[in-house]
Structures are given as C-alpha cells and as structure tokens.
Amino acid sequence: MSKARQSKLRTSLVHVALIAYTLVALFPVFLTIINSLKSKQAIFGQPLRLPGPSTFSLIGYETVLKQGDFVTYFQNSTVVTVVSIFLVLLFGAMAAFALAEYRFRGNTLMGLYLAIGIMIPIRLGTVALLQGMVATGLVNTLTALVLVYTAQGLPLAIFILSEFMRTVSDDLKNAGRIDGLSEYAIFFRLVLPLVRPAMATVAVFTMIPIWNDLWFPLILAPGESTKTVTLGAQLFIGQFVTNWNAVLAALSLAIFPVLILYIIFSRQLIRGITSGAVK
Amino acid sequence: MGSLELRNIRKSFGAQEVLKGIDLEVKDGDFVIFVGPSGCGKSTLLRSIAGLEDVTSGTVLINGQDVTVTPPAKRGIAMVFQTYALYPHLSVRDNMALGLKQAGAPAAEIEVRVAKATEMLSLEPYLKRRPAELSGGQRQRVAIGRALVREPELFLFDEPLSNLDAALRVQTRVEIARLHRQLGATMIYVTHDQVEAMTLADRIVVLNGGVIEQIGSPMELYNRPANLFVAGFIGSPQMNFIEAARIGEAGATIGIRPEHMSVSPTEGRFRGKVIHAEHLGADTNLYLETESAGLITVRLFGEHRYAADDIVHATPDATKIHRFDESGRAITA
Numbered sequence: 370m371s372k373a374r375q376s377k378l379r380t381s382l383v384h385v386a387l388i389a390y391t392l393v394a395l396f397p398v399f400l401t402i403i404n405s406l407k408s409k410q411a412i413f414g415q416p417l418r419l420p421g422p423s424t425f426s427l428i429g430y431e432t433v434l435k436q437g438d439f440v441t442y443f444q445n446s447t448v449v450t451v452v453s454i455f456l457v458l459l460f461g462a463m464a465a466f467a468l469a470e471y472r473f474r475g476n477t478l479m480g481l482y483l484a485i486g487i488m489i490p491i492r493l494g495t496v497a498l499l500q501g502m503v504a505t506g507l508v509n510t511l512t513a514l515v516l517v518y519t520a521q522g523l524p525l526a527i528f529i530l531s532e533f534m535r536t537v538s539d540d541l542k543n544a545g546r547i548d549g550l551s552e553y554a555i556f557f558r559l560v561l562p563l564v565r566p567a568m569a570t571v572a573v574f575t576m577i578p579i580w581n582d583l584w585f586p587l588i589l590a591p592g593e594s595t596k597t598v599t600l601g602a603q604l605f606i607g608q609f610v611t612n613w614n615a616v617l618a619a620l621s622l623a624i625f626p627v628l629i630l631y632i633i634f635s636r637q638l639i640r641g642i643t644s645g646a647v648k
Numbered sequence: 649m650g651s652l653e654l655r656n657i658r659k660s661f662g663a664q665e666v667l668k669g670i671d672l673e674v675k676d677g678d679f680v681i682f683v684g685p686s687g688c689g690k691s692t693l694l695r696s697i698a699g700l701e702d703v704t705s706g707t708v709l710i711n712g713q714d715v716t717v718t719p720p721a722k723r724g725i726a727m728v729f730q731t732y733a734l735y736p737h738l739s740v741r742d743n744m745a746l747g748l749k750q751a752g753a754p755a756a757e758i759e760v761r762v763a764k765a766t767e768m769l770s771l772e773p774y775l776k777r778r779p780a781e782l783s784g785g786q787r788q789r790v791a792i793g794r795a796l797v798r799e800p801e802l803f804l805f806d807e808p809l810s811n812l813d814a815a816l817r818v819q820t821r822v823e824i825a826r827l828h829r830q831l832g833a834t835m836i837y838v839t840h841d842q843v844e845a846m847t848l849a850d851r852i853v854v855l856n857g858g859v860i861e862q863i864g865s866p867m868e869l870y871n872r873p874a875n876l877f878v879a880g881f882i883g884s885p886q887m888n889f890i891e892a893a894r895i896g897e898a899g900a901t902i903g904i905r906p907e908h909m910s911v912s913p914t915e916g917r918f919r920g921k922v923i924h925a926e927h928l929g930a931d932t933n934l935y936l937e938t939e940s941a942g943l944i945t946v947r948l949f950g951e952h953r954y955a956a957d958d959i960v961h962a963t964p965d966a967t968k969i970h971r972f973d974e975s976g977r978a979i980t981a
Contacts, residue, residue, distance in 0.1 A: 540733035540806075543700045544794075548747035549721030562737055 398624065405429050405617035412613055429614030430622075432605070439619065441594065442601035447626055449511055449597060450579050453518035457575050458568055460519070461526025462534075466556050468527070469534035470542070480531065486524030491517065492584060502589055509592035517585050522575040529574075533567035534560065569637030576634075580627045598623045650711055650724065650801025650834040651676045652697065657706035659692055666692050668858040670706070674836065674851075679828050681837045681845040683881070684855035691806060693855070694838045698804055699723050711801055721750070723802075726795035730807040732787040734779035740790050741775045744797045758797075765796040768827070785816040792827070805837040809844060821847060842882055846870075854878050876976040879903050885933060888944045892971070895940055899979050903970035906933065906947035909962050911954070916961025918944065925954050936962060 403419055404412045411424035418424065433439055468480045491498075498517060499508075507513040537560050545555040561568070586600040602619035605612040652674040659667040666689045674680050682690040695701040697708060699720035708716045715723045726747075734743050744765060748758045766772055769789045779787055788808060795803055805824070809817045825848055828835055839845055845852050846866045854861040854869065854877070862874040866882075873879035879887050883905055890902045895918075910916070911934065920938030932952045936944050946962050954960060971979040 538731055538733060540729035540731045541735070543695075543698075543720075544727070544729060544733035544735075546700060547698065547720045547725065547727050548794075548798075549750035550746075558737075559735065 401617050402621050402624075405614070405621040407614075409614055412617075426614070429612075429616075429618030432612060432615040433618045433622065436604070436615070438593065438596075439598070439601060439622070442596050442598045443622075443626065445511060445595055446580060446597040446599070446623075449514045449518065450576055450627075450630070452511075452515045453522060453579050454572050454575050456515065456519040457522035457526050458572060461523050461571065462530050462561060462564070462568065463556070464523070464527045465530035465534050466560060468531045469537075480527075483527045484524055486520075487528060491521045495584070495588060499588055507589075509590050509595050511590065511595055513589045514585055514595075514597075517589065518575075518579045518582075522571075522579070525574060526571045529571055530564060530567055533564045537563050566637050569634040572634050573631060576630055577627065580623075652802060652834065652836070653707075653709040653712075654693075654697070655707040655709070657693070657696060657708070658704045659689075659696060659701060660704045666858050667696070667703075670858075670860060672853065672860065672863070674834060677832050677834055679835045679837065679848060679850045680853060681839060681849035681851075682853045682855055683839055683842055683845040684861075685881070686840060688855045689858040690838045690840075690855050694804055694806055694836060697802070697836060698725055698727050721747075724800050725802045725804055726798040726800040727804040727806065728788070728791050728795050728808045730810050732779070732784075732791045732811070734787055734790055734794075736779055739776050739778060740771060740782070740793075743779070743790060744794045747794065747798050761797045761799065765793040768796065768830070769793050769823075784812055785820065788812060788820060789823075792824070796827075796831075801834065803833055803835040805835065807839055808837075809839070809841070824848065842884065846882070852882075854881060856881075872978070872980075873903075873970065874978055876901065876903070876972050879970055879972070879978070885945045885947060887970070888941075890941045890944070894942075897969075897971070899971035900974045901972040901976070903972060904944075904964045905968065906945040907949075908965040908968040909944075909946045910965070911946055911948060911952075912961050912963070913958070914961065916963040918962045920944070920960065920962065922954055922956050922958045922960060924956055927951065934960070936960065938962065 400416070404416060406420040406427070406429075407418075407424045408426040408428065411418065411420070411426075415424070420426075464483060468476060468483075502508045502513045507516070541559055542555050545559050550558065581599060582597075583599045583603070586595075586597045587603075590596070591600065598619065602616055602623070605615040605619065652672070654670050654672040657667050657670040658665065670693060682693060684690045692701060696703045699708075699715070699718060703716065706716070707714055710723055710725070735746065738746065741762060744762050745758050748761065753761075766775060769792060771786075771789060771793055774782060774786060774790070779790065782790065788811075791808070808824070809820055812820060821844060824835075824837075827833075828848075837844075837848065849866055851863060851865055852869055853863050856877050861881075862869060862878045864872075869878060869882045873882060876889070880889070885906045887903045887905050888909075890904070892899045892902050895902065918936070918938040918941045920936035920941075922934055923937050923943075924935045926933040929951065930949070932948045932950070932954065934946045934948065934952075934954055936946060938944055944962065973979055
C-alpha cells in the first residue's frame with residue numbers, strides 16, 4: 370500500500386479511464402438535455418450540436434406542460450418512490466435487525482428465504498400480481514405500485530442491512546436493555562442512527578429502479594390519475610408519429626427530482642459504500 | 649444493599665453446555681471477581697446474572713428474590729462493559745440520566761444523582777460532551793458514572809479495564825477499589841487478568857470449562873490452591889509442576905512457586921543451566937534446565953548477576969511445597 374510511490378503515469382491512466390467512463394455514462398443524459406432545448410428540425414438535422422440562437426426552442430417543454438397533466442405525474446412518481454423507500458427501509462431494517470440480533474430456530478433459513486428475492490425478478494409474477502390487484506380492487510391506485518415496489522426492494526435491503534446490523538456492538542444494545550429501553554427503542558434510538566450510511570445506500574439502490582420503472586405503472590396503474598412520469602412520457606410516443614421535443618423535455622424534467630433525492634442521500638452514501646472497505 | 653445467590657445455573661448454546669451447574673453465594677457488600685481463561689464461561693455467567701442471557705436451568709436470586717425471568721432493567725443491577733457502550737448520540741450527562749428517565753424518576757432526583765456521580769468521578773468538565781470527544785479512560789469513567797447513577801443493588805463489571813492502556817488500567821483499578829470502599833456496594837467483576845483479581849477482590853471465583861474450580865480470598869487461592877488448575881492459574885510466573893516420582897517425593901505432582909526457591913552457584917537440590925534470565929529491576933526471573941526436575945522457573949527478588957549458560961543450584965522452600973494427587977487435587981498435609 371505504498372500510495373506515495375505510485376507513478377504519475379499510473380495515476381493519470383486511472384484518471385483517463387475514469388473520465389472516459391464518465392463521458393460515456395453522461396453522454397445520453399447530455400444528449401437528452403441539449404436536444405430537449407432545440408426545435409424539431411434541429412434535433413434531426415444536427416443531433417449533436419448545442420442549441421444555438423437559430424435552433425433554440427422551448428416548444429418541447431411547452432407541449433409537456435400544456436398537454437399532459439405532468440404535475441400530477443410528477444406527484445404520482447414522487448409519492449410512489451418516497452413511500453416505497455420509506456417502507457422498504459422501515460421493514461427491511463426491522464427484518465434485518467431481527468435476523469442479526471435474535472437467535473431463533475430457522476434464523477439462517479429465514480435469512481436465505483428473504484434474500485432469494487434478489488435472484489428472482491419480480492416481473493415473473495406480473496400476471497399473478499395483476500390478478501391479485503384486480504381481486505383486491507387495487508388496480509389504478511398508487512397503493513398497488515407502492516406494494517409491489519416495497520416487495521421488490523425488500524430482499525436487497527434486508528441482505529445489506531443485516532450485514533451492517535451485525536457490526537453494531539452487542540454491549541451497546543445490552544447497555545440499553547439494562548437502562549430499561551424496549552427492543553423498539555433499542556432499534557430506533559441506538560441501532561438505526563449507527564447504520565444510517567447503510568440505509569442511504571439501500572435508499573439509492575431502491576429509488577432509481579422505482580423512479581425509472583415503466584413496466585408496473587403500465588400494467589397496474591395506467592389510468593390518467595395514477596400515471597407516473599415515465600409512463601406519462603409515453604404519451605408523446607405514437608405508433609406513427611413521435612413528438613420528440615416533448616419526449617425529451619419530459620425525460621429531462623424527470624431527471625431532477627431523482628437528482629435531488631440522490632444528493633440528499635449521497636453524503637451518507639459515500640460513507641456507506643466505503644465503510645468496511647477502508648478502515 | 650445487595651446479595652446474590654446462584655443455584656445450579658446451567659446454560660447451553662445449542663448442544664454446547666457453557667455453564668455446568670454453578671452454585672454461588674455473594675454476601676452484601678462483597679467484591680467478587682470471576683477469573684478464568686477465555687471461553688471458561690465467566691462472561692456468560694455475568695450476563696446470566698444481568699438477565700442479558702436466559703439461563704437454561706437454575707435460579708438467580710438477588711436480595712433473596714427470584715429474578716430468573718425478570719428483565720435486566722428490573723433486577724436492580726448496573727453494568728459496565730469492556731467496550732464502554734456509551735450511547736454515541738447523547739451527551740455525557742444524558743448518557744448517565746437515560747436509565748433513570750426510562751424508569752420515570754422525577755427530574756429533580758435525576759439531577760441530584762447525576763451531580764453526585766459526576767462529583768465522585770470528577771466528570772464535571774465533560775458533562776456536555778459527546779462520547780466521541782472523550783479519551784478511552786474518560787469514557788470508561790462515564791460508563792462507571794452511568795452505573796453509579798442507577799444506585800443498583802449489584803454492580804456488574806465485564807472486563808472494564810481490558811481496553812485501557814497499562815497506566816490507565818492501574819489508575820482506574822484504584823478508582824474502582826475506592827468506589828467499592830466508599831459505596832460499600834456489592835460488586836461482581838469479570839476479568840482474565842489475575843493481577844486485577846488479586847488486587848481488587850474480597851473473594852475470587854476461579855472458573856474453568858463451565859465449572860467453579862475454587863472460591864476463596866486471594867491469599868487462600870495463592871497459599872492453598874485446591875487443584876492443579878488453580879495452582880497454575882493464580883501466580884505469575886506460573887507455578888513449577890514437577891513429577892513427584894522423578895525427585896523422590898510423595899504424591900503425583902509437586903508444585904513449587906518460582907518465588908519460593910532460592911538459588912546458589914555452588915550447592916542446592918536441583919542443579920541446572922540458566923537458559924534465559926529476565927532482569928526486571930525489582931525481580932529477576934531465571935529459566936533453568938535442570939538435570940533432575942526438568943524445566944523450572946525461579947523468581948528472585950532484587951537484582952542478580954546471573955546470565956544464560958551459568959550453572960546454578962536451585963532449592964525449594966520445603967514449607968511451601970504443594971502436593972497434588974493423580975486426579976490433580978491438592979493433598980492437604
């Protein structure tokens with residue numbers, strides 16, 4: 370681990386690789402945003418050009434704000450994402466605490482059972498889910514989406530959090546028990562604050578697939594009042610004609626809420642990912 | 649204040665039995681120390697007394713009351729942990745006050761009790777700080793303060809000095825001894841360090857493999873160990889064990905403490921070569937390879953000019969020889 374001895378060449382090679390990756394990863398986002406600010410002709414004529422005085426146009430954003438009910442869509446997406454994250458973190462942390470803290474028969478099996486969901490895609494069960502939602506009258510409600518996303522997020526949350534819960538000192542929990550804290554108080558007041566970085570990690574990993582999902586909104590909640598942003602943007606994609614200005618504008622707008630949530634979590638996240646690795 | 653009685657305590661983790669029937673009585677005001685090698689069950693026993701582990705069978709009585717199934721907070725105990733276990737998000741003051749707040753004590757009383765503990769441990773300057781802003785020794789004092797504030801029947805200490813450096817360990821040891829005299833409280837203390845056990849305890853309980861090997865005052869254990877295990881565990885450097893038949897003595901094994909031997913360059917009972925000499929100033933430890941008794945250790949007081957490869961003669965003090973039978977039990981003359 371002679372960090373100081375690393376040659377300049379190696380350091381710069383690493384940076385070149387990382388910068389190249391960053392460019393590749395950001396390029397589609399960049400393309401989406403610049404083209405959302407151009408007129409239709411310019412999008413097709415010079416897709417890689419930055420918007421200039423002659424090509425600049427806000428027509429896409431105007432269409433989005435006028436035509437679809439995008440405020441509602443944003444609201445729906447935000448509600449579904451935030452409520453799902455909250456439930457995933459709450460139940461995931463509780464299950465992880467139980468698995469890490471209590472000795473009971475079948476503990477390991479239960480842990481495995483809860484983790485299996487990581488390997489089996491929830492979409493395989495779409496038909497059964499739809500039948501269930503129809504039977505319970507939850508089709509076209511945000512509740513349906515929240516339930517599905519909570520189930521989808523839980524396995525990974527439990528898996529990651531139970532590892533972190535094991536690292537919380539037993540003495541600390543026992544000190545709480547001697548001071549008369551209930552198991553709930555020990556969980557909420559002693560353990561949760563200590564695994565906050567892990568919670569942020571889980572929140573980010575849970576949030577992005579939910580925000581971007583098209584599948585379940587399309588199947589379970591396609592109604593006008595329950596559409597999410599991703600589904601709403603499909604409004605402008607027709608079988609014969611696609612309003613690219615509007616699609617790109619809608620997608621650009623959809624980036625921002627998730628970006629804000631990410632920034633909120635990211636300060637915690639960096640500590641979460643590196644904790645244990647560097648210490 | 650508090651007495652403690654354990655009746656036939658057994659504890660198993662799965663198929664493994666960790667405590668194999670522990671019977672013990674601790675009188676009010678006693679300072680009792682559990683010692684033993686790691687894995688002997690001493691910490692498990694302490695946790696069982698605290699109620700942090702459920703015993704598999706047996707009865708725990710505190711002040712004559714059966715508390716076997718009582719939750720920890722209602723047993724009238726306080727515990728100090730090896731890793732301090734302070735609440736990281738609370739100030740020193742709140743750390744000490746939390747237990748009383750949970751029990752619903754009136755604010756005025758909490759104030760008085762915290763102030764008392766603060767004064768006893770000179771924690772005044774740190775009251776508003778978080779545990780992260782304190783050094784190891786300060787943290788352990790806060791942890792002791794947190795125990796004091798509860799005014800318990802029984803203080804439990806789980807290797808409280810193990811995480812401190814040598815100088816602080818001595819200092820904190822003295823402080824705990826002072827607290828015991830001042831409060832007259834019953835204290836149960838777990839350690840693997842026999843120096844702590846010898847210096848602090850009224851009575852020592854030596855545990856090995858889940859059973860009590862011997863209970864007694866430090867000097868009883870030192871002068872009259874009941875068996876080979878206790879004889880070897882108490883005292884440093886370790887007692888020399890010599891096959892009795894080899895040197896023509898009665899019994900199966902002969903035990904001689906290193907400090908109960910004298911050394912002369914010219915004559916003595918065991919002739920041998922010095923393999924290694926440790927000069928500690930106050931003591932000199934000699935490791936001898938002898939012809940008749942094998943490898944033995946001799947502890948001399950003060951400075952001596954022996955060096956490796958010297959030929960010397962060691963002679964045990966005949967009045968301080970310990971004899972053990974085939975099963976390892978002491979033969980009392």
